[in-house]
Amino acid sequence: MNPLLSVNNLTTSFNLDDGDLYAVNGIDITLHQGEILAIVGESGSGKSVSLLSVMGLIPMPPGRIEEGEVLFEGKDLLKMSYREMCRIRGNEIAMIFQDPMTSLNPVMRIGDQIGEALMLHLNMTKTRARKRAVELLELVGIPDADRRTRDYPHQFSGGMRQRVMIAMALSCEPKIIIADEPTTALDVTIQTQIINLVKRLQSELGMSVVWISHDLGIVASIADRVAVMYAGKIVEKGTVDDIFYHPRHPYTLGLLKSIPRLDSDESGQLEEIPGHAHVCFDQPSHCSFANRCEFKTERCFQEIPILYETDIGRTRSACFHWSRLSENENV
Amino acid sequence: MRSSRGNRILEYLVVFVIAVSLNFFLPRLMPGNPLALLAGVDVGLMTPEEKAKVKEEAGLDRPLWEQYIDYWNDLLHGDFGYSYKQKAPITKMIGDRLPWTLLITGSSLIISAIFGVIFGAISAWNRAKPVDIGLLWTMILMGSMPTFWLGMMLISIVSVDLQLLPSFGAMTPAFFGTFWESVADVASHTILPVITLSVWSIPGVYLTMRYTMLSVLGADFIRTARSKGLSEKTVLFRHVVRNSLAPVVTVLAIRLGFAFGGTVVVETVFSYPGLGRLIFESVSGRDYPVLQATFLVITVAVLVSNILADMLYPLLDPRAKAN
Incomplete structure (x- = not known):
């Protein structure tokens, strides 16, 4: 293969x-x-x-x-x-970054930030994109998703922001997700939640994931193969x-x-x-x-x-x- | 959240009361005869009857606290007192001058906002490229030109040598013409002062915009935006510029306050009948009541524009709402 x-x-x-x-x-x-x-x-x-x-x-x-x-x-x-590369990014290969505190635009509503890629790659209308953003937030386990799409990043906790990042990366159903130390900035309990979430979504949606980490404990719990x-x-x-x-x-x-x-x-x-x-x-x-x-x-x-x-x-x-x-x- | 907004307004009110009180007490704490302060050097030429009359009119014969309350009362009714020098009510003098000042300072504020933001954005986007370096040097050169020198150069070249634009005043004396001809006449008188003010003002806005945008360009969320596959144009307008505007708007709002004070140097160079020129005339004529009143106008304008900036900021940066 x-x-x-x-x-x-x-x-x-x-x-x-x-x-x-x-x-x-x-x-x-x-x-x-x-x-x-x-x-x-x-x-x-x-x-x-x-x-x-x-x-x-x-x-x-x-x-x-x-x-x-x-x-x-x-x-x-x-x-x-x-131009070709722009069609790949976010659409075929998406990324989740290390620090959820600084990786989201502070002056843009969460729903708009998620919807942005949907409107660009999948040609959705604003209303459709907003609806899809709510579904995505529900998928990553954010309660009261409909209301929260209208919130700004600073109104979310670190773990919740990382869920938003994940929802954003998933939005166009990419074939590959690159996760660059997505749990490094989070508490240990939140880390486990995020790892389980990615594992669950990966098996449900059948994506491939590249997980960058310096934490061997996390790697052991999530990876199929390892490159050192x-x-x-x-x-x-x-x-x-x-x-x-x-x-x-x-x-x-x-x-x-x-x-x-x-x-x-x-x-x-x-x-x-x-x-x-x-x-x-x-x-x-x-x-x-x-x-x-x-x-x-x-x-x-x-x-x-x-x-x-x-x-x-x-x-x-x-x-x-x-x-x-x-x-x-x-x- | 609401209570903090209320606290803010209360703070400004306290500052306002203190400013007005200082304005009232300071001249009375100064050495010398308050009468001399009011009537200026002419006091020596006045007869005792005239002196008594002025004293009574100004309420100087009454207890201080009564004067203080009267002062507030007059002020809140828009009465700044009387200029014995110019033989005119001060409120009217300021009212005559303020529109002219706002015409030139307002125009140059709009011009510096537009050009400062655009050039600042171009510079930051092309960091360290020739465009950026060229703009940066031009702006530093512009900002370090003394306004009186630039004003005089413009007068001597554009007005005297080339005879293109009028060199002084706000309109041609005894000008007769249609409405639109008058508008054109007034406009032609504003061009040189506005250019002078803008040359001085654009670099400040430019530098703020350039600096803020450079720090935004390096932010993690810009990389996130690119990772979504957005075009550079979308990244620039939707993510970078919006995040860079808040500090620039603050700078502009504070400048708006000072715009009410006019600009002593530029209005003097162009003999422009604005508030700055009034300040200059009052200083040279030792017309203290007028000076006090103009300072109060500036104080209030700065306070109000600060409130405006405080109210605008949360609209540009939702994080400010939380604190």
Whole structure:
């Protein structure tokens, strides 16, 4: 089956005063019909930038897409004209952003903000769009939806605003929803509600979802497949169970070990990955994670690893030494 | 919500009472004879009978609190007192001058609102491109030109050398013509003062608009709007501009208040018979009662335009309604 979306060798750079910063360094992503793909990584690992590049929402300048292709239903989004791209955005691929407090227009009624895309893409009249906005608000669980379409964003709580964002993203029934850390700014209880809501809607409506997050707990509860990003590259990808139980990249292992556990060892000390995330000015010449890695060898500082097949079925790891992780696991 | 609106009005009333009281007490606290303040330097030439008459007319022989109450009473009846210098009621003097002032300050306010907002928006939308840099430099140059210098240059070039427009006054003296010819005559007299005022006024509005719009352009909800597939034009007009207008409207409302005060420099340069020119004449003639009255007019105008701004703001930004 052909993937719905396939990103090949995407490279995005930002021209800054100190030089060119390579935020995304030749990544490949595939997304199939009806699946939830999680992209995981620390802040600054390039996960948001890579998906904003897909949407054509990188501010240019200073941003620049150096190379790569983004195939959506076989057509390259990066080669599309501005007009064609406008027909994709919000209609075929929609986005949910991180901060619901600032992502809604403060001086526009909620109903109008939802209706805007409906009138644009589905040619609805104002009355039809308003009716549909009420239905959408009901769908995402906002009580008293009819009255609330006339409210402004500041009259909603954070969790409710994120539901509004979701309703907005769903409005034109897109094939793909890109959720950029949609629960990061919310309380834990609200987080769970939002996750369950997205899961429910995804299975009811059969969309595909790309869920960007740095929270492995959330990823475990929502995703089918996971791609782990580090310093603008995908270092490991596989099914959610494989990645969580049989990590084959030292960075993934480090992330998993740094999750606080109730049943952790007696010392109560939290584990961390030594060192800091790498910022790539210029294209890297070796494994970006090498200087923080416990498995590093000379080779790690001389070559760039590609994504290798591993002993775990569908898992691919960008580590020369993935087999040593496998040996460790069996001890 | 309603109570806070009421509180706001109450605050303005308190400010108004304080301003009026200051206006009453300050001249009486100043050193020297209040009579001299009222009648000016001529007081030395007056006979004792004349002095007594003026004192009685002005109520200076009565207790202070009675004078204070009378002052309020007169004021609320629209009576600002009498100018002994010009031998005319002050209310009438101000009434004669105010329309002329409002004609030029009002026109330049509208012009600066339109051009300031449009140029500011163009600049912000094309940030750091040649258009933006060119506009920014032009505006800074315009804003830093002294109005008296610009006024005199315009007079010497447009009126004297080119003989295109009249150089002084609000209309040609003893002008006879049809109604429309009179309108054209008055209009031709306003052009140079309005240009001078606008050149000074546009940059302020421009800079406010440019700055606000730049910060709106970087806001998350603009990215949201783009992610919906809206065209750049729709993003600009529906999302960016609407969010940028509130601070600009506030700036304009406050300027509207000061517009009532006229502009001393410009009206003097063009010998324009407005309130600013009246202030200038009163200062040079030491006509304190007139000065006091004009200051009060300006105070009230500024207060009222502040109330106006307060009432307009929630219409442009619904968040202001909540607090």
